[in-house]
Amino acid sequence: MREDAPVSSQPLLPPGPQAPCDLERLDDKLQHIHALWRQYGDCFRVPAVSRDCDTIVVNDPDWVRRVLVSNHRNYTKGVGIERVRVLLGNGLMASEGERWRRQRRLLQAGFHKPRIEAFFAIYYHQALQVADRCNDAARRGDPVNITALASETTLLAVLQSLFSEDLERVQQAQGVNPFKMVSEESNRDLQFAVRFRALGKLVQQVIDWRRAEQRFPPDLLSHCLQARDKRSGEPMSDRQLVDEVLTLVVAGHETTAASLSWLWYLLALHPQVFDKVAAEARALAPGAAPDWRTLESMQWISWAIREALRLYPPGWLYTRRAIAADRFGDYQVPAGSDVFICSWLLHRHPAFWEQPEAFRPERFSPQQAQRRHAYCYVPFSAGPRHCIGESFAMAEMMIHLAVLAARLRPLAVEPRDVALEAEVNLRPSQPLYVTFSADG
Numbered sequence: 001m002r003e004d005a006p007v008s009s010q011p012l013l014p015p016g017p018q019a020p021c022d023l024e025r026l027d028d029k030l031q032h033i034h035a036l037w038r039q040y041g042d043c044f045r046v047p048a049v050s051r052d053c054d055t056i057v058v059n060d061p062d063w064v065r066r067v068l069v070s071n072h073r074n075y076t077k078g079v080g081i082e083r084v085r086v087l088l089g090n091g092l093m094a095s096e097g098e099r100w101r102r103q104r105r106l107l108q109a110g111f112h113k114p115r116i117e118a119f120f121a122i123y124y125h126q127a128l129q130v131a132d133r134c135n136d137a138a139r140r141g142d143p144v145n146i147t148a149l150a151s152e153t154t155l156l157a158v159l160q161s162l163f164s165e166d167l168e169r170v171q172q173a174q175g176v177n178p179f180k181m182v183s184e185e186s187n188r189d190l191q192f193a194v195r196f197r198a199l200g201k202l203v204q205q206v207i208d209w210r211r212a213e214q215r216f217p218p219d220l221l222s223h224c225l226q227a228r229d230k231r232s233g234e235p236m237s238d239r240q241l242v243d244e245v246l247t248l249v250v251a252g253h254e255t256t257a258a259s260l261s262w263l264w265y266l267l268a269l270h271p272q273v274f275d276k277v278a279a280e281a282r283a284l285a286p287g288a289a290p291d292w293r294t295l296e297s298m299q300w301i302s303w304a305i306r307e308a309l310r311l312y313p314p315g316w317l318y319t320r321r322a323i324a325a326d327r328f329g330d331y332q333v334p335a336g337s338d339v340f341i342c343s344w345l346l347h348r349h350p351a352f353w354e355q356p357e358a359f360r361p362e363r364f365s366p367q368q369a370q371r372r373h374a375y376c377y378v379p380f381s382a383g384p385r386h387c388i389g390e391s392f393a394m395a396e397m398m399i400h401l402a403v404l405a406a407r408l409r410p411l412a413v414e415p416r417d418v419a420l421e422a423e424v425n426l427r428p429s430q431p432l433y434v435t436f437s438a439d440g
């Protein structure tokens, strides 16, 4: 139903099961939400156990737009973010209200396209190193643990974009890369959170070096250090700086790593699509880091990534909490309700996607994309709280794919029937192994 459609004067509570359940705590939350959607449709309500309110799940792009964009001021981030706050402190992802607005203003310019372009050399060299390792494995006939490799390379890309040469300096001082735990450990429990937060001391050390040496290389940390609030002229406090840097390490790595894993999984299973991607990659044959113009000329490379993000959106569940009562057409949303948007469901909604389960990158051609509702595809969310790193992530993934597809061909992936792990991010439940041949 459209947001501006006439509504009945007496709004109803959305339908749903009687039995209370904390959806976000279930082990099989994605499967459970999917089953409830099949039973109750695009707006349903589940009473919560641990809270005195209901959870309303919406899977209609008009209501998605209402929650994320047109009435976004009525929503805070809710239960999903309460769980990650212990890891991310008051960084951009987990903050709310005036603090969030101020931080977003301060960080935004650091993610504008011309700034991001300065990192393309990093993405390019990372991709070349991954290609070399896959080539070596291909020559030996060994499969590559693409899940581990994607995690390693995306972590290095975000760390180098944050710290430039200081990453090497920290590594030398510590004897190892102390941030490695982020890609090596997949558990995100309390123990991990405590050890991860301890990395804040190293971030503070880099901040102190830079101030003492008055050295500000063109990276994300320098941007954060030099940003001043337009209204007050104030910089970020050190505590805030550390929270923002740790947030960018986690947010900038896990999602991109999961996306690249899924992308190679899909390409290994769809050789005809890979042929198109590889032809484009070879024609462009970037012999150096490309620029935005070159990236914008890539069609199949960009469509394949967008289609992988449709089928496997790493941020698969957006949680919000209604401050005041709201209304989704004939349905009422009482104040205090938790509202969940499941991008995995929305991206497979048969009313908006033909053969939703099929991997068809051409859906993202301009002709096909313009016929679709703008809010049935939201892998980076939408509205003021959409992903600040979207351009960073897209450029990094496109350069990765362009470099690898020009040199390697995925022949097989194991396991083919991999289960989903739908926790904070949507990841394969076990590592994916791709066998490459080195013929491009």
Ligand code: HEM
Binding pocket: 077, 092, 093, 094, 104, 158, 247, 248, 251, 252, 253, 255, 256, 259, 313, 314, 315, 317, 318, 319, 378, 379, 380, 381, 384, 385, 386, 387, 388, 389, 390, 392, 393
């Ligand atoms: C494929 C890669 C990525 C995906 C799919 C993704 C997805 C998302 C989504 C869905 C949100 C909003 C969550 C919500 O509304 O509840 C978000 C927020 C955010 N993302 Fe990303 N992201 C990606 C890469 C990155 C990168 C590379 C960075 C930084 C280097 C980043 C930094 C952030 C931050 C800081 C926020 C919070 C923004 C705010 O609340 O103002 N993300 N991302």
